[in-house]
Amino acid sequence: MKLPKKAIRYATVGLASFLIDFGATWLFVQFLPLLVANTFGFATANIANFVMAHRWVFGYPWERKRLVTMYLSVLGVSVVGMLINNLVVWWLAGVIGTSLLLAKIAASAIGMGWNFLARVSWIYNKSSH
Numbered sequence: 001m002k003l004p005k006k007a008i009r010y011a012t013v014g015l016a017s018f019l020i021d022f023g024a025t026w027l028f029v030q031f032l033p034l035l036v037a038n039t040f041g042f043a044t045a046n047i048a049n050f051v052m053a054h055r056w057v058f059g060y061p062w063e064r065k066r067l068v069t070m071y072l073s074v075l076g077v078s079v080v081g082m083l084i085n086n087l088v089v090w091w092l093a094g095v096i097g098t099s100l101l102l103a104k105i106a107a108s109a110i111g112m113g114w115n116f117l118a119r120v121s122w123i124y125n126k127s128s129h
Helices: 003-028 034-056 064-096 100-123
Strands: none
Touching: 003 034, 003 100, 034 064, 034 100, 064 100
């Protein structure tokens, strides 16, 4: 699949993941500190994102023997994305006072760009497998 089509599909998955992330973060922030709630929201969305993107965006089969390795690779890239996400949310919502929704939108856009480029370049690069 060509890169533009992958990017469009990944953006679609990213939008669904954002809705999961924001919904979970909004729910958790009612009774947890901001960064803990944001981390739980991000983790929930990360699992959903992997399930949606593995086959539909990147075209990889659900091979049991490689699935754990693939998810751990995605999780590693996503941890960097989560750190970026938390930093942007903390700075925009916690320091500047921007609304949580706007902070999450900005953080998710930056994180999605990082995650997509890392996955295409390192994890789902067919020449490296």
